[in-house]
Amino acid sequence: xxxxxxxxxxxxxxxxxxxxxxxxxxxxxxxxxxxxxxxxxxxxxxxxxxxxxxxxxxxxxxxxxxxxxxxxxxxxxxxxxxxxxxxxxxxxxxxxxxxxxxxxxxxxxxxxxxxxxxxxxxxxxxxxxxxxxxxxxxxxx
Ligand code: ATP
Numbered sequence: 001x002x003x004x005x006x007x008x009x010x011x012x013x014x015x016x017x018x019x020x021x022x023x024x025x026x027x028x029x030x031x032x033x034x035x036x037x038x039x040x041x042x043x044x045x046x047x048x049x050x051x052x053x054x055x056x057x058x059x060x061x062x063x064x065x066x067x068x069x070x071x072x073x074x075x076x077x078x079x080x081x082x083x084x085x086x087x088x089x090x091x092x093x094x095x096x097x098x099x100x101x102x103x104x105x106x107x108x109x110x111x112x113x114x115x116x117x118x119x120x121x122x123x124x125x126x127x128x129x130x131x132x133x134x135x136x137x138x139x140x141x
Pocket of ligand 1: 012068085086087091092093094096097100126129133
């Protein structure tokens with residue numbers, strides 16, 4: 001069976017390193033699916049979900065990872081994802097993400113009222129990261 005190898009690397013270390021047969025990622029241009037034999041590419045990733053279809057002893061299984069932007073490099077059936085932060089669904093602290101969401105929403109309101117564009121955009125990114133973590137955490141296996 002054709003297979004690839006995927007590594008997700010963050011400043012905290014390698015958080016995922018497995019054989020797989022498909023990866024679905026959110027690039028800044030939209031969703032992309034990488035199958036074995038894909039041409040070499042380097043693409044920027046958006047804040048979003050990474051879905052990996054793994055090859056296990058018994059069966060195929062899906063793993064979900066929350067990525068807060070980064071770069072994906074595909075080269076000869078090796079996929080490297082380099083991100084500032086990335087968490088497997090099982091490692092996401094849901095309470096923390098929900099608190100981060102509430103704080104980001106409150107910051108957006110404060111920044112809007114103060115007409116502070118920079119702070120508004122910062123809070124909007126924080127909100128996107130929190131919402132992504134909540135969504136991915138709901139898919140924990
Ligand atoms: P918070 O607002 O909750 O402090 P943050 O968005 O500021 O979160 P980041 O700067 O994105 O946090 O990440 C800092 C570190 O914390 C990274 O290692 C990231 O993987 C981890 N992290 C952030 N949020 C969570 C979460 N909800 N569950 C698990 N790890 C998290």
